[in-house]
Amino acid sequence: MTTEPLSRPRIVAAAIDLIEREGADAVSMRRIAAELGVGVMSLYNHVPNKDALLNGVAESVLSGIEFTDDPDAHWTDRVRAQARAFRQIAHHHPRSTMVVVSRQLHSHAGLLPVERALATLRGAGFDGPDAVRMLRMFIAFIVGSLLREVGVTPTFAPVHSRTVEAAEVDPALFPEVSALAPLLTECDHEAEFEFGVELLIQAIAVHAGQ
Amino acid sequence: MTTEPLSRPRIVAAAIDLIEREGADAVSMRRIAAELGVGVMSLYNHVPNKDALLNGVAESVLSGIEFTDDPDAHWTDRVRAQARAFRQIAHHHPRSTMVVVSRQLHSHAGLLPVERALATLRGAGFDGPDAVRMLRMFIAFIVGSLLREVGVTPTFAPVHSRTVEAAEVDPALFPEVSALAPLLTECDHEAEFEFGVELLIQAIAVHAGQ
DNA sequence: ACCCTTGCACGTACGGTGTACGTGCGTCAA
């Protein structure tokens, strides 16, 4: 076993790997050390504490986003592409998503998506305040969508379809929910996300036109 | 000291109180027991485990929402009112917000807002699938907004205004971010939320009209 | 009046957690 030297990137990579395999709850300094075949405290030579390590995880995942921005394209296409790129996180690192969105980053990795989004919005003709507003709107939507997608926030699926389908929620108390139960239990995240993005782009376009 | 008997509601209330005073990280079974002047294991006579206790916290906060729904009002007003009511969580229980939105509830408390929202959307003329789509859109937006508001997700404030204002982010690398830094550092959550709600309602109205 | 069940508060104990601290070894600079 060629004992490659310990390093921050290697530790972060091990953490991401562990999160994706066993979930964020499985992450502990001891566990990561074991995964790397290393003593627990050796980690602290490269990472100040667990919190910083998780920040590293968020940055790493975030910087893995493939932004293929075409500055000549229409701004609606560029916004669409950026939103989709962000959603890739949920595909490539589903169980790390919660870590990414629930962490306040002041590093380059966290700023790059913001910079790109602001650039395309300004390019679309929005002034500063409007661009920031639109960006915040999109971020809220995307964060909320990703959380739903990775199962943190409810789908809302009152009846988890594993059970006897519906019949678990009282139709008298919740007529709409029970009537729409089949629709609520299933969720095509891709379609849902696309629908939301289109709705937002459309709304923004209207807002820009006036 | 009149030693009122221990009970689930009293434990949940103590937990909420503790969260609001010292943050969600301060919550431990030992701490709550101490707060109630009670042995740790006594809690387990009323609550199966910590997870269930936090579910209780979420339900309690959620059921504290004041929904004043007027069935005769225009659906846009009803949607607005419901969105605002939900946002009250962030005002009344700011530090519990994360607990509320990050927990999957299958109880009455969690279903009631869904039922109400679906009812008003159906009343507005949307068919089942559309109503569910709109609801999910709103939930994503609201969850994302609340997370930003309570400081979980970034504002995005690359320069935390406590430092030397701007000048911390390289204008060459991030021209837009540094140019808009003043706007990014401050965030009127109320205005931001209202803007988003209006944008969504408007978009949905357009969608409904076609 | 008796017993006996039941409910509930409590203490102890176990295996986990993050991390402060001291120790020893390898590799370079002087």
Add this chain to the structure above:
DNA sequence: TTGACGCACGTACACCGTACGTGCAAGGGT
């Protein structure tokens, strides 16, 4: 050669969730 330094490591501490056993008080059946 010697000194400093970087880094892997073990130990130790305070804290966590909770399984388990114990004892006390109230209530119901006989």
